Amino acid sequence: MTTSVSGAIAAIEVKGLYAAYQRQPVLENIHLAFPAGQWTAIVGPNGAGKSTLFHILTGSMKPLRGHIKAFGEAIEHHRKAGSIAYMAQREAIEWDFPISVRDTVMSARYGHMRRDPLWRQLLPARWQAARHHQAVQKALTDVDMLALAERPIGALSGGQKKRVLLARALAQEANILLLDEPLAGVDPPSEQLILDVLKREREAGRTIVMVTHDMPGARRYVDHVVLINRFIRGEGSPEEMLSDTKLAELAVSSIEQSANDRTQRAKDSALAHK
Numbered sequence: 001m002t003t004s005v006s007g008a009i010a011a012i013e014v015k016g017l018y019a020a021y022q023r024q025p026v027l028e029n030i031h032l033a034f035p036a037g038q039w040t041a042i043v044g045p046n047g048a049g050k051s052t053l054f055h056i057l058t059g060s061m062k063p064l065r066g067h068i069k070a071f072g073e074a075i076e077h078h079r080k081a082g083s084i085a086y087m088a089q090r091e092a093i094e095w096d097f098p099i100s101v102r103d104t105v106m107s108a109r110y111g112h113m114r115r116d117p118l119w120r121q122l123l124p125a126r127w128q129a130a131r132h133h134q135a136v137q138k139a140l141t142d143v144d145m146l147a148l149a150e151r152p153i154g155a156l157s158g159g160q161k162k163r164v165l166l167a168r169a170l171a172q173e174a175n176i177l178l179l180d181e182p183l184a185g186v187d188p189p190s191e192q193l194i195l196d197v198l199k200r201e202r203e204a205g206r207t208i209v210m211v212t213h214d215m216p217g218a219r220r221y222v223d224h225v226v227l228i229n230r231f232i233r234g235e236g237s238p239e240e241m242l243s244d245t246k247l248a249e250l251a252v253s254s255i256e257q258s259a260n261d262r263t264q265r266a267k268d269s270a271l272a273h274k
């Protein structure tokens with residue numbers, strides 16, 4: 001089994017990953033490991049490639065190069081088994097779609113319904129349904145949204161929308177939770193509720209990987225931090241990675257990266273007009 005830099009077993013291990021949009025590099029030479037059963041924060045400036053990394057881990061985008069394993073096996077196996085849940089940024093969701101909170105969370109169970117073994121499919125329908133309804137009920141209770149379960153998702157506040165997205169990820173009952181900015185734009189009570197839910201999930205043995213800009217929250221709760229800005233800029237404990245010095249280095253890397261990109265674009269444009 002593969003181990004991470006901290007010596008723990010890696011829930012996800014990435015080696016030599018490169019990704020680009022329209023030939024513009026976004027991720028280069030990415031090597032990292034998310035320790036199993038731990039809570040990792042991915043920290044980086046806007047445009048650093050954090051969401052792109054999640055798109056690749058969930059299989060919705062193909063990298064140019066690289067290998068990804070989950071628990072030492074090809075990640076595809078774990079994707080197909082439904083053991084990786086993903087919470088997208090709020091902006092990625094069509095909130096005008098006429099669907100209730102409960103049905104949104106239930107959509108996380110469709111994969112399980114399709115993958116059920118034959119013996120389970122042969123059980124009476126009410127037992128099948130009960131299992132999925134219980135998972136949805138528990139997830140809605142965990143994020144304190146049961147009272148609003150029948151409300152259309154378009155009628156929710158920003159913090160409530162985040163809690164529904166988290167409930168959807170929880171209802172999948174996956175081993176690994178990939179959460180893209182679960183704390184962004186939420187009110188303080190929702191933020192505390194989300195952090196408490198994630199703390200319990202980690203204590204229950206799940207691997208949590210979250211993109212965050214919330215440094216106080218990350219310092220207080222997470223076990224492991226990955227700093228990223230197109231390249232990996234650091235990986236280790238929150239004390240070490242979220243120090244003022246490291247965060248200043250990350251900010252400088254962002255300014256340098258933008259300057260290098262502008263120079264490269266100017267060179268490319270000059271060459272194209274020769």
Ligand SMILES: Nc1ncnc2c1ncn2[C@@H]1O[C@H](COP(=O)(O)OP(=O)(O)OP(=O)(O)O)[C@@H](O)[C@H]1O
Pocket residue numbers: 021022026044045046047048049050051052053
């Ligand atoms: N579909 C796309 N087509 C072209 N470029 C894209 C696309 N999606 C993202 N990019 C660009 O790729 C880079 C990385 O984007 P990404 O969304 O992964 O960054 P991020 O670290 O998640 O940023 P943020 O913190 O702002 O969400 C950015 O420069 C972005 O503009």
